[in-house]
Amino acid sequence: MRRFGAFHLAALVAGFAFLYLPIVALIAYSFNASRLVTLWGGFSTHWYGALMRNQPLLDAAWLTIRVALVSATLATVLGTLAALALARYRVFVGRTLFSGMVMAPLVMPEVITGLSLLLLFVAGDVERGYWTVIIAHATFSLGFACIVVQARLAGFDRSLEEAARDLGATPMETFATVTLPLIWPAVAAAWMLAFTLSLDDLVIASFTTGPGATTLPMRLYSAIRLGVTPEINAACTIMIAAVAVAVIGASLLMKRDALAGR
Amino acid sequence: MDPRQERQVSRPEAGGRRASPGSVRRDFQPWNDPTAKPLVEFRNVTKRFGAVVAVDRLSLAIHQREFFALLGPSGCGKTTLMRMLAGFEQPDEGEILLDGVDITAVPPHKRPVNMMFQSYALFPHLSVGDNIAYGLKREGLPKAEIAARVEAMLGRVRLKGMEKRRPDQLSGGQRQRVALARALVKQPKLLLLDEPLGALDKKLREETQYELMDLQADLGLTFMVVTHDQDEAMTMADRMAVMDHGRLLQIAPPDLIYEAPASRFVAEFVGDINLIEGRVTAVAGDLVTLESKSAGVIELDEDAPSCRPGDAITVGLRPEKIALSHDEPGQANNKVAGEIWDIGYLGDMTMVQVMVGGDQGKLFKVSLTNRTRRIERPFAWEDKVWLSWDVEAGMVLAS
Numbered sequence: 161m162r163r164f165g166a167f168h169l170a171a172l173v174a175g176f177a178f179l180y181l182p183i184v185a186l187i188a189y190s191f192n193a194s195r196l197v198t199l200w201g202g203f204s205t206h207w208y209g210a211l212m213r214n215q216p217l218l219d220a221a222w223l224t225i226r227v228a229l230v231s232a233t234l235a236t237v238l239g240t241l242a243a244l245a246l247a248r249y250r251v252f253v254g255r256t257l258f259s260g261m262v263m264a265p266l267v268m269p270e271v272i273t274g275l276s277l278l279l280l281f282v283a284g285d286v287e288r289g290y291w292t293v294i295i296a297h298a299t300f301s302l303g304f305a306c307i308v309v310q311a312r313l314a315g316f317d318r319s320l321e322e323a324a325r326d327l328g329a330t331p332m333e334t335f336a337t338v339t340l341p342l343i344w345p346a347v348a349a350a351w352m353l354a355f356t357l358s359l360d361d362l363v364i365a366s367f368t369t370g371p372g373a374t375t376l377p378m379r380l381y382s383a384i385r386l387g388v389t390p391e392i393n394a395a396c397t398i399m400i401a402a403v404a405v406a407v408i409g410a411s412l413l414m415k416r417d418a419l420a421g422r
Numbered sequence: 423m424d425p426r427q428e429r430q431v432s433r434p435e436a437g438g439r440r441a442s443p444g445s446v447r448r449d450f451q452p453w454n455d456p457t458a459k460p461l462v463e464f465r466n467v468t469k470r471f472g473a474v475v476a477v478d479r480l481s482l483a484i485h486q487r488e489f490f491a492l493l494g495p496s497g498c499g500k501t502t503l504m505r506m507l508a509g510f511e512q513p514d515e516g517e518i519l520l521d522g523v524d525i526t527a528v529p530p531h532k533r534p535v536n537m538m539f540q541s542y543a544l545f546p547h548l549s550v551g552d553n554i555a556y557g558l559k560r561e562g563l564p565k566a567e568i569a570a571r572v573e574a575m576l577g578r579v580r581l582k583g584m585e586k587r588r589p590d591q592l593s594g595g596q597r598q599r600v601a602l603a604r605a606l607v608k609q610p611k612l613l614l615l616d617e618p619l620g621a622l623d624k625k626l627r628e629e630t631q632y633e634l635m636d637l638q639a640d641l642g643l644t645f646m647v648v649t650h651d652q653d654e655a656m657t658m659a660d661r662m663a664v665m666d667h668g669r670l671l672q673i674a675p676p677d678l679i680y681e682a683p684a685s686r687f688v689a690e691f692v693g694d695i696n697l698i699e700g701r702v703t704a705v706a707g708d709l710v711t712l713e714s715k716s717a718g719v720i721e722l723d724e725d726a727p728s729c730r731p732g733d734a735i736t737v738g739l740r741p742e743k744i745a746l747s748h749d750e751p752g753q754a755n756n757k758v759a760g761e762i763w764d765i766g767y768l769g770d771m772t773m774v775q776v777m778v779g780g781d782q783g784k785l786f787k788v789s790l791t792n793r794t795r796r797i798e799r800p801f802a803w804e805d806k807v808w809l810s811w812d813v814e815a816g817m818v819l820a821s
Contacts, residue, residue, distance in 0.1 A: 327536065
């Protein structure tokens with residue numbers, strides 16, 4: 161085995177520091193007793209308490225979670241259906257186009273996605289708010305969900321579905337009793353991914369929301385313009401924890417799925 | 423489980439068959455009865471995949487309680503034929519009848535036909551018991567009946583006590599039996615088996631062949647096996663069909679396929695054969711005389727020969743029908759001298775390659791059964807030997 165040299169160690173430390181030092185600082189200062197962000201005043205959970213009494217912030221957090229729950233579910237259902245269509249029907253008119261279009265939101269700049277959705281809502285005279293944010297989030301996370309499920313379906317043994325049909329299952333029964341139970345880890349991972357994407361989105365939400373539907377990232381962003389407070393640090397720390405749990409959960413599910421698929 | 427233990431359990435069952443239905447089997451020939459109504463009928467069925475014709479205007483009748491084997495090289499269309507019976511492929515032309523009813527447009531889940539998949543296709547997320555119960559649950563049978571039938575089937579395929587296991591905790595042979603049980607428990611009118619023994623090792627394959635035959639005879643079901651393994655097809659089948667390029671070349675019991683192949687392809691595909699090209703010089707009653715370049719004058723006995731003097735024909739001669747000797751045989755109708763080029767010792771038999779007609783001549787394959795236990799061989803490399811065979815041994819093959 162090659163020795164782990166000093167250079168490699170330094171590179172590793174520098175890399176991780178670059179990635180995680182800001183987050184560590186944010187977390188550390190959320191436990192700062194001092195009101196001044198730049199001055200360490202001793203350990204305290206005071207700001208978490210203050211957070212719990214900040215009603216506008218709590219409202220925004222609750223709204224964000226509801227948006228994420230509904231839009232992730234919507235995106236997972238639609239993304240799974242799209243993945244099934246792409247994996248099952250190898251040849252249909254416009255397959256390449258459809259496949260490309262599903263993936264487009266992945267590379268599309270968020271500003272453009274947000275702006276185009278805004279224009280659509282304005283043109284359609286849709287009142288902007290809670291539901292428009294949900295639709296927007298489902299739209300852009302659908303592509304991610306589709307990719308995750310499609311990867312699982314690529315290794316799916318189709319004779320399992322044929323066996324189910326052969327044994328008397330209708331197409332719907334086959335999906336419910338064989339296909340879905342076998343791809344559910346990928347579906348769950350897709351849902352968690354979509355949930356995370358919705359949770360921390362600022363740009364698209366800003367474009368598509370309306371009065372009375374301010375999400376947490378938007379609330380935090382506007383609060384920062386008035387100055388960073390440890391309270392915001394505390395809110396961010398909680399969000400980081402939530403996102404980390406979802407991401408780790410998703411990757412564990414995908415890993416388990418890969419092992420089971422062998 | 424210890425595999426040896428498994429085999430011992432199987433023995434009494436395998437032995438049981440030989441005693442019971444042998445004589446019944448011999449008289450079982452519904453295909454020769456013009457009044458018999460076939461269970462399955464293909465009528466002029468054609469299936470194309472793009473420009474490839476997988477099944478070409480094919481007609482076939484399979485009878486109740488028959489063990490039918492479909493044999494052919496890979497890509498000959500045998501799997502497509504089976505998948506059309508299961509309902510996974512739709513014929514482009516023609517119709518498929520089951521019990522006299524046209525099932526061409528019936529979806530797979532409504533056909534009284536079940537299939538054992540080559541990969542077994544066991545549901546990995548279900549236990550052995552749930553795998554077997556799957557088809558019965560789809561029928562909406564009462565729970566007690568499902569449990570009883572699963573239990574009975576588990577006993578039948580010797581998997582009692584394993585119903586809680588997952589497919590990935592089973593051996594290859596056990597998985598094969600779960601797949602079989604899952605299809606059989608539905609009591610199908612017709613059971614399709616796609617390369618049922620392909621994934622098993624040689625010993626297990628031989629035993630399983632006899633088990634399948636027992637099951638088929640006991641349950642009185644109709645089996646159709648698709649295989650590329652001729653030993654498997656010949657051992658198990660009442661009748662077999664040899665298929666190539668989407669067409670059936672011959673449908674007959676295994677012994678007829680082997681001893682009276684309908685064409686050169688069938689003769690070469692099933693078993694080993696020596697082919698001799700020649701020109702007919704005389705036909706006297708059933709006796710055909712021909713002049714060949716590789717083996718001189720040959721006489722053979724054909725029932726009502728269709729060839730006439732002057733015809734160019736191909737004669738097929740199975741390796742085990744040829745006798746080998748150092749001295750020139752006196753009485754034989756057909757004899758030719760040659761030199762041993764190669765000897766392949768296989769234990770139970772020895773395959774000898776004899777060059778007839780000098781270095782640029784023709785190699786004949788001769789198989790010798792090793793009936794006595796001895797190490798020194800009667801024949802050696804470069805021995806000058808005589809080949810001889812009866813007039814009944816050769817057969818005229820249509821090309």
